[in-house]
Amino acid sequence: MFKRSFRSQDPGARVDKTARLKKTGSFRDPQKLSKLQRSLTEDSLATAAGGPKSSLAPSPIVTLTVGREGRLFAAHEDVLCQAPFFEVACRGQFFEAQSKRISLPDEEPEIFSAVLEYLYKGDYYPRLLHNKPRNSWELEDAVRASPYSSPNINNNNNHNTGGGRAVSLSAVEATVYIASVGQHLLRDTVIYCAADRYGLEELKRLALRKQGLQSGIDVGTILRSAQYAYAHTPDSDSRLRAHYLALIIRCRKTFKRSGTMQAEMERGGSKLFFDLFVAMCNHLDDVIDVSNSRTPKTI
Numbered sequence: 001m002f003k004r005s006f007r008s009q010d011p012g013a014r015v016d017k018t019a020r021l022k023k024t025g026s027f028r029d030p031q032k033l034s035k036l037q038r039s040l041t042e043d044s045l046a047t048a049a050g051g052p053k054s055s056l057a058p059s060p061i062v063t064l065t066v067g068r069e070g071r072l073f074a075a076h077e078d079v080l081c082q083a084p085f086f087e088v089a090c091r092g093q094f095f096e097a098q099s100k101r102i103s104l105p106d107e108e109p110e111i112f113s114a115v116l117e118y119l120y121k122g123d124y125y126p127r128l129l130h131n132k133p134r135n136s137w138e139l140e141d142a143v144r145a146s147p148y149s150s151p152n153i154n155n156n157n158n159h160n161t162g163g164g165r166a167v168s169l170s171a172v173e174a175t176v177y178i179a180s181v182g183q184h185l186l187r188d189t190v191i192y193c194a195a196d197r198y199g200l201e202e203l204k205r206l207a208l209r210k211q212g213l214q215s216g217i218d219v220g221t222i223l224r225s226a227q228y229a230y231a232h233t234p235d236s237d238s239r240l241r242a243h244y245l246a247l248i249i250r251c252r253k254t255f256k257r258s259g260t261m262q263a264e265m266e267r268g269g270s271k272l273f274f275d276l277f278v279a280m281c282n283h284l285d286d287v288i289d290v291s292n293s294r295t296p297k298t299i
Contacts, residue, residue, distance in 0.1 A: 008073040021085060062074070062076070062090065065102075065105075067109045068179065073116060083119065085197060107194070108179065114235070118203050182219060186225040188211035194234060197232075208240060219258040224239075226244040230271055
């Protein structure tokens with residue numbers, strides 16, 4: 001780790017220091033090790049933010065209080081400003097007086113942690129990985145779990161094992177508890193909505209792509225997450241909404257038998273179900289058109 005970091009710096013400025021540390025065994029000194037790590041971290045963060053490798057004036061640290069309990073986060077201002085929302089905030093509009101502190105009381109700490117991870121690394125856990133032998137995309141740490149883990153309605157590639165249960169392809173927890181809702185929702189959906197608030201279009205695309213790889217999600221979680229998506233995205237943004245409509249139509253047999261689906265539709269009052277009705281009608285029209293095109297016309 002340290003050798004690789006030194007090579008990325010100016011050789012003339014680092015060779016003597018490296019040799020001296022090795023010779024004296026200073027890596028075992030916690031204080032010196034901590035100081036060295038901070039120095040390397042500042043250099044690497046400055047590089048990631050587009051600055052010079054050896055910045056004499058590293059980006060200021062911004063403190064963020066997130067959630068109802070005021071959980072504290074710290075981030076470099078240059079990194080935060082990649083998001084339009086924080087770029088405006090860092091200009092002083094939302095800063096507390098002379099403290100470089102931003103308050104996000106309505107944000108979920110776990111969701112903000114994922115957003116911050118994306119700003120620093122370009123992805124968030126679990127990362128999206130390309131499986132070259134299969135030429136497919138999959139989630140980091142995705143493994144086959146117990147065949148009795150949960151009903152699978154989200155992945156047509158899984159094999160049904162009977163009894164409405166199927167193999168789940170992800171060992172990563174797909175849901176997160178949202179205190180404002182008091183329920184577990186699909187994590188990628190909540191991250192998508194957060195990315196929309198912060199103006200991170202690439203993060204929205206990434207979250208949507210990851211959600212498409214999830215499997216073994218129960219009907220109730222999907223419906224709650226779809227309602228959340230409708231409540232936290234503008235009407236002009238149809239990508240996440242269309243994802244849920246397509247999912248319900250594709251797995252309509254499962255939803256048709258679901259008591260949860262019946263209860264939600266009887267409760268009514270949601271734009272989700274009107275959009276679903278329109279999508280189902282369009283789907284039926286397409287099926288009829290295809291069927292008619294294959295039928296010989298008679299005079």
